[in-house]
Amino acid sequence: MGGFTKEAKKGYIEVAFNGSLASILLDTQFSVPAKGVTAIFGPPGCGKTTLARCIAGVQRLPNGFCAIDGEIWQDETTFRPPHLRRVAYVFQLPILSSHLSVRRTLLYNASHSEPTLIDFDGVVELLGLAPLLERTPSHLSKTERQRLALGSALLGQPRLLLLDDPLIVRDRSAKCEILPFLERILQSLALPMIYISHDITDIERLADHLVMMKDGTVTAAGPLNVTQSDPALASRSEAAICLDTMVGGYDGRYGLVKLRLKSARFLIPAVPLRPGARLRLRIAAGDVSIACEPPRASSILNVFRARITASLPHGDAEVTLVLTLETGHSGVPLLARITRRSFDALRLSIGAEVFAEELCGKLGDDGMR
Known part of the structure; x- marks a missing residue:
């Protein structure tokens, strides 16, 4: 892919995908620091989720490049499958086992990895899950289910946390409930995060870097305050x-x-x-x-x-x-x-x-x- 060498850069997330998946034509390329929060912003249907799935290795575009912190996950000769990328991918609607309690769900996920990033007790404290440990998902609120999904993802000891519109709820108070927990993760763990959203308000609160998308194409990428002066955002009423x-x-x-x-x-x-x-x-x-x-x-x-x-x-x-x-x-x-x-x-x-x-x-x- 143009602009990227086979020697991936230490300290950066490098992404380049070009091609068609289903009805989405991607033409994306960006490089951002592998620390803090990188938000991918654009209107619904612009290809944000498709790009996220390519980064996670869930979908494969033959013409693609993906590397994190100097480690190549995909290039012309390499394709590392999802389970070897150590990406914690949290969806809009988390999939949880209905018959397992919060405790058993967390312990199940903790049993697959050595606690190099965070352990069971650390997750429970970080995400305030202690009062919920004996409940099943059917007895959790939407934001409590999101916290459980985040905890399960962290116990996989990921190298990258990828959140696909986790705050896509109409209730603003529910967003305000989950946002502090995302900030706790950022403050407590040296874990880069990619945050997919079409809500600029959430991005302004969380993001360090911003990647803007339109019609499957990355139109701008860089530090948040620099990208906010891009015409696509600067011309908005709430600029x-x-x-x-x-x-x-x-x-x-x-x-x-x-x-x-x-x-x-x-x-x-x-x-x-x-x-x-x-x-x-x-x-x-x-x-x-x-x-x-x-x-x-x-x-x-x-x-x-x-x-x-x-x-x-x-x-x-x-x-x-x-x-x-x-x-x-x-x-x-x-x-x-x-x-x-x-x-x-x-x-x-x-x-x-x-x-x-x-x-x-x-x-x-x-x-x-």
């Missing part, structure tokens, strides 16, 4: 940039948390937080305004020198600007949505230096990363 910042202090007089990202500094209203803690900051395009000169007196606390790198039409009346912060040459991406009238009145253009005024970014649902 935003997520930035992973660090707590640098607290202004007790005004109730403001001081956040740092490279040389950029943000002030956000929040309760006191531990210095050094990592926080994900979501800045919506609609919360950023543009000025051609630094404001002399303004209620806006966060003002940054920036450069316009792209402009995207948004309906008839608005324009989305893709910006790069120039503060300390940080290169941090940002989006701003302004009216076309303002764009013309300020005589803005690609490459122009401006001042981005950010109202107040919002921390993620739990803030911590």
Whole structure:
């Protein structure tokens, strides 16, 4: 496959598949770090699940390449079957043995592998399964079944956790119930995760890297905040940039948390937080305004020198600007949505230096990363 050598790179997940499976024509290629969460995002029917099945080895495309952390799973001469890939593949609707209790289900899965990643007691504690151990799947809620499926998958001591839309439920409260357990897994285990979803809200909370798909093709791939400035996402009504910042202090007089990202500094209203803690900051395009000169007196606390790198039409009346912060040459991406009238009145253009005024970014649902 073009772009990939037979010497797979250590520390990366490398994927390239080209060909047709059933009604899906795949033309996919990406390389992302083999750590943290890589989200694969796209509309229903775009080929996300087909791609996931190829990565897991459940389906085979002859013209394909797949490697993780320097270990080749598939190329022109190699095809490692699913049971030798050590992929924990959790489906939208987990398949569980109806006659086995939670305890027996976990012990059954634990009996097949040496506990190199996590053991039975670790899974029970990590996923809060102790009160459920004597129940059968018919006596579990949807999110409890998902937790059991995750625990069973982890006891297989996987090298990769692959989640295919595990939060595809209409009840937002159910999503909020399972998300903290996914975050616990990320914080506790050095296990890369591929997360398949068409819900950008979940991706903004969990993902470190983002792969975008449309009609079977990978259209963009890279760090989350960089890929969020891709036209396909930047032109959406809810366009935003997520930035992973660090707590640098607290202004007790005004109730403001001081956040740092490279040389950029943000002030956000929040309760006191531990210095050094990592926080994900979501800045919506609609919360950023543009000025051609630094404001002399303004209620806006966060003002940054920036450069316009792209402009995207948004309906008839608005324009989305893709910006790069120039503060300390940080290169941090940002989006701003302004009216076309303002764009013309300020005589803005690609490459122009401006001042981005950010109202107040919002921390993620739990803030911590």
